[in-house]
Amino acid sequence: MPYRVIQTPQAPPEAEIDSPEMVEAAAAVDGSEQDVLMLAELAEIGMDLARAQGAYAKARLAAAVAEDGAPLAAGEDPTAAFNKLAQTVRRIIALKARLTEDISQRRAGLAAGREARRVARKAAHATAVREAIDFALADAYEAEHPTPAFDPKADPYAVDPVEVERDEMFDHAEYLLGDLDLCGDWLTRPVGETVAVLCEALGFEPDACVKRDGAWHIRRRDSGHEVRVAGRKHQAPPSGEGPAEERSGLWDAAGRPPDMLGDARAPP
Numbered sequence: 001m002p003y004r005v006i007q008t009p010q011a012p013p014e015a016e017i018d019s020p021e022m023v024e025a026a027a028a029v030d031g032s033e034q035d036v037l038m039l040a041e042l043a044e045i046g047m048d049l050a051r052a053q054g055a056y057a058k059a060r061l062a063a064a065v066a067e068d069g070a071p072l073a074a075g076e077d078p079t080a081a082f083n084k085l086a087q088t089v090r091r092i093i094a095l096k097a098r099l100t101e102d103i104s105q106r107r108a109g110l111a112a113g114r115e116a117r118r119v120a121r122k123a124a125h126a127t128a129v130r131e132a133i134d135f136a137l138a139d140a141y142e143a144e145h146p147t148p149a150f151d152p153k154a155d156p157y158a159v160d161p162v163e164v165e166r167d168e169m170f171d172h173a174e175y176l177l178g179d180l181d182l183c184g185d186w187l188t189r190p191v192g193e194t195v196a197v198l199c200e201a202l203g204f205e206p207d208a209c210v211k212r213d214g215a216w217h218i219r220r221r222d223s224g225h226e227v228r229v230a231g232r233k234h235q236a237p238p239s240g241e242g243p244a245e246e247r248s249g250l251w252d253a254a255g256r257p258p259d260m261l262g263d264a265r266a267p268p
Contacts, residue, residue: 003217006136006192009128012121017114032103039096046089053082129187136195137173139220140208141166146221173198192216
């Protein structure tokens with residue numbers, strides 16, 4: 001019986017959790033945070049100017065009512081500049097508050113999006129691992145229980161005992177995967193290790209799942225093509241017919257010519 005290598009699906013790295021849209025959104029949030037810092041600086045400058053204008057307004061109003069002070073001119077308002085600065089500072093503070101709230105909401109959205117993607121990728125990885133386990137078990141089962149040849153006279157509605165046993169095997173495997181002592185870490189270890197444990201627990205042949213050259217292999221049944229190739233016997237043409245390679249008798253038992261064997265005419 002031939003074998004195939006059991007591949008282990010790899011979980012996507014955490015560093016790639018953000019989608020392109022999320023990367024763009026995160027960059028926009030970082031830019032907005034810089035805007036908040038600039039608004040804070042503007043508010044500080046505005047407050048410094050407002051303090052100076054407030055002190056001036058107090059002094060001017062005090063001088064206007066003093067006996068020896070200069071009275072206010074027509075239309076003069078010592079508090080006008082202060083009022084404008086105070087209004088500007090209030091607007092800056094309000095804008096800073098709105099932008100900070102917006103940043104907070106966008107960061108919360110990014111965090112929720114990352115968590116949703118993390119959960120989805122974890123589920124997708126679990127599905128991929130489970131499918132790899134099921135495919136390997138199906139190969140091992142087919143190797144030991146070849147599918148019967150198609151019988152055109154068979155009742156299409158009759159219960160297939162092979163399929164029933166196969167379904168029971170998968171149900172038992174699912175139960176075993178839930179056994180923490182047996183397969184509790186099946187999502188984090190190589191699929192081949194899990195399949196080897198399951199094959200033993202399910203009663204497959206000891207060589208159903210083997211480790212060779214650092215890789216796990218599962219036994220599978222021959223494909224129809226492999227059966228035909230194995231059963232085909234190549235006969236070299238009679239002397240004087242066909243290419244020189246065929247006349248030389250260097251074809252191997254599987255019917256492969258010298259160009260598939262390397263330079264078969266070269267000395268060992």
